[in-house]
Amino acid sequence: MEVRVRYAPSPTGLQHIGGVRTALFNYFFARANGGKFILRVEDTDRERYSDESLQDLFDTLEWLGITWDEGPVVGGPYGPYIQSERFDIYRKYAEQLVADGKAYYCYCTPERLEKLREEQQASKSEQQGYDRHCRNLTAQQRADYEAQGIRPVIRLKVPMDGKTTFHDVLMGDISRRNRDVSPDPVLLKSDGFPTYHLANVIDDHLMHITHIMRAQEWIPSGPLHILLYEAFGWEPPVYCHLPMVMGKDGQKLSKRHGSTSVRDFRAKGYLPEALMNYVSLVGWSYDGQTEFFSKEELEKVFSLEKINKAPGVFDYKKLDWFNGQYIRRKSDAELAPLLVPYLQEAGLVDTPPTISQQEIVDKMVPVMKERLKVLSDIVDLSRFLFVVLPPPSVEELLPKNQDAATTLKALEEGYAILRSGLEDELSDETIEQALSDLAGKLAIKVNGVFMPIRVAVTGSSVSPPLFDSIRLVGFDKTFARIERAIEILKDEVHKNG
RNA sequence: GUCUCCAUCGUCUAGUGGUUAGGACAACGGGUUUUCAUCCCGUCAACAGGGGUUCGACUCCCCUUGGAGAUGCCA
Numbered sequence: 350m351e352v353r354v355r356y357a358p359s360p361t362g363l364q365h366i367g368g369v370r371t372a373l374f375n376y377f378f379a380r381a382n383g384g385k386f387i388l389r390v391e392d393t394d395r396e397r398y399s400d401e402s403l404q405d406l407f408d409t410l411e412w413l414g415i416t417w418d419e420g421p422v423v424g425g426p427y428g429p430y431i432q433s434e435r436f437d438i439y440r441k442y443a444e445q446l447v448a449d450g451k452a453y454y455c456y457c458t459p460e461r462l463e464k465l466r467e468e469q470q471a472s473k474s475e476q477q478g479y480d481r482h483c484r485n486l487t488a489q490q491r492a493d494y495e496a497q498g499i500r501p502v503i504r505l506k507v508p509m510d511g512k513t514t515f516h517d518v519l520m521g522d523i524s525r526r527n528r529d530v531s532p533d534p535v536l537l538k539s540d541g542f543p544t545y546h547l548a549n550v551i552d553d554h555l556m557h558i559t560h561i562m563r564a565q566e567w568i569p570s571g572p573l574h575i576l577l578y579e580a581f582g583w584e585p586p587v588y589c590h591l592p593m594v595m596g597k598d599g600q601k602l603s604k605r606h607g608s609t610s611v612r613d614f615r616a617k618g619y620l621p622e623a624l625m626n627y628v629s630l631v632g633w634s635y636d637g638q639t640e641f642f643s644k645e646e647l648e649k650v651f652s653l654e655k656i657n658k659a660p661g662v663f664d665y666k667k668l669d670w671f672n673g674q675y676i677r678r679k680s681d682a683e684l685a686p687l688l689v690p691y692l693q694e695a696g697l698v699d700t701p702p703t704i705s706q707q708e709i710v711d712k713m714v715p716v717m718k719e720r721l722k723v724l725s726d727i728v729d730l731s732r733f734l735f736v737v738l739p740p741p742s743v744e745e746l747l748p749k750n751q752d753a754a755t756t757l758k759a760l761e762e763g764y765a766i767l768r769s770g771l772e773d774e775l776s777d778e779t780i781e782q783a784l785s786d787l788a789g790k791l792a793i794k795v796n797g798v799f800m801p802i803r804v805a806v807t808g809s810s811v812s813p814p815l816f817d818s819i820r821l822v823g824f825d826k827t828f829a830r831i832e833r834a835i836e837i838l839k840d841e842v843h844k845n846g
Numbered sequence: 847g848u849c850u851c852c853a854u855c856g857u858c859u860a861g862u863g864g865u866u867a868g869g870a871c872a873a874c875g876g877g878u879u880u881u882c883a884u885c886c887c888g889u890c891a892a893c894a895g896g897g898g899u900u901c902g903a904c905u906c907c908c909c910u911u912g913g914a915g916a917u918g919c920c921a
Binding site: 359472520526532535566657662669670671717814 | 847848849850851852853856857858859860861868869870871872879880881882883884885913914915916917919920921
């Protein structure tokens with residue numbers, strides 16, 4: 350039988366790491382088994398629905414390169430794949446359940462239910478949840494409620510005794526006494542929309558889903574879903590509950606742990622291949638040894654058996670490492686255009702970049718590449734190439750344990766050596782050696798010569814290699830910046846002097 | 847409160863009765879280097895606890911502890 354799996358997010362927020370991990374696992378599983386990957390939009394919560402979320406879903410999957418065989422936009426034989434467009438289907442099935450005596454109308458108001466819940470929580474009652482108030486209403490009572498104009502919900506009549514078991518590929522058999530199953534959950538809301546439980550079961554059946562891979566937070570609902578399948582007389586699919594993705598503190602990953610939406614990661618300059626690679630390794634491993642996987646490899650090699658049961662902590666540091674690795678694997682030509690948008694956003698280059706700006710970008714890529722963890726790092730790293738640098742302070746110009754007079758001398762003489770060396774087109778090594786010799790002559794550390802030059806030229810004590818930086822900045826600007834620094838030091842020396 | 851699930855280095859994990867318990871990230875130390883970064887080398891670091899089963903348990907069973915999730919007219 351052909352494998353058919355689905356990712357069924359609800360467009361009530363941005364796609365986050367956990368959701369995407371679920372999507373990826375489903376997608377890889379489908380591909381690895383020559384099956385179909387189906388996308389279904391579960392937009393039955395009208396309160397929280399947003400167009401932005403739906404768009405974000407599409408953007409995210411596209412960015413990751415995840416395509417679906419059936420779903421919105423592409424269609425398919427069991428559509429529509431957007432639940433709000435399947436509105437009538439759910440009522441039909443829910444009413445059939447009522448007709449079969451497996452579900453019933455409930456007229457309880459949200460207010461009553463809220464009060465009930467509060468009381469139960471306060472009294473730490475053993476029975477939490479709906480009290481089945483409407484489970485056995487007489488025809489007369491129902492008529493009275495109807496007369497009041499109350500729009501009822503439909504609730505499932507969960508058996509009061511016995512137990513329900515479902516099988517999970519990873520976890521084995523999981524069973525629950527029926528009295529511990531959610532007491533008569535709502536299937537169809539008063540607005541006519543289905544709840545997750547109803548829509549999910551109906552659609553998975555109608556769409557011939559063979560395997561359900563979803564987060565472990567759904568385990569408690571497993572028996573309930575089995576009960577629904579039984580009520581309809583349908584065969585349940587194979588279940589595989591995925592370990593949850595946690596934050597550093599072991600709690601379910603959320604905003605307070607940092608960025609969780611794919612959109613944020615993308616904006617900061619994470620590469621899709623890096624994010625995909627790393628996320629795939631949370632809760633799944635190949636051999637505990639191999640760690641780099643391309644999308645194509647994962648589509649071949651992914652398997653359910655290697656999924657871990659225990660929840661995994663999302664490690665931002667390791668993601669950074671992966672991202673750096675993937676950045677370094679890019680060719681310069683590939684990387685340059687990825688960097689430009691960050692420079693534009695920071696106002697360092699024009700849109701489109703001028704010819705000279707583009708020249709600098711192309712030239713700086715090989716130098717910057719190994720210094721990037723995320724693409725946006727390029728902004729601070731390369732700022733000195735694009736802006737008029739503010740004059741450095743004396744403190745910035747002075748290396749550790751070196752006074753202004755000495756530094757001035759080192760910078761003046763160093764500048765002379767550097768300038769003539771560059772103008773005579775001597776090799777970098779030759780000029781470096783001459784500058785080192787100068788340090789020896791002045792009886793100071795090598796750094797005492799190089800650092801003031803670096804700060805003068807780049808505005809920072811941390812920069813790409815000096816000669817690379819100088820070439821990138823250009824000789825004229827370099828000389829001007831050094832001369833300015835010399836003046837600053839001169840002023841300082843005279844002032845104290 | 848009740849129910850369900852889970853448990854190997856700080857983190858992600860390999861391991862399915864006999865291993866010096868392996869790898870990666872992080873941390874730390876060192877090397878390369880004019881700074882930073884990259885790169886290379888090394889160090890630290892784990893089977894939650896207690897009972898069983900067995901000739902032998904990280905591996906199987908039970909209990910405890912710890913963690914998580916569910917308990918909505920949200921998914």
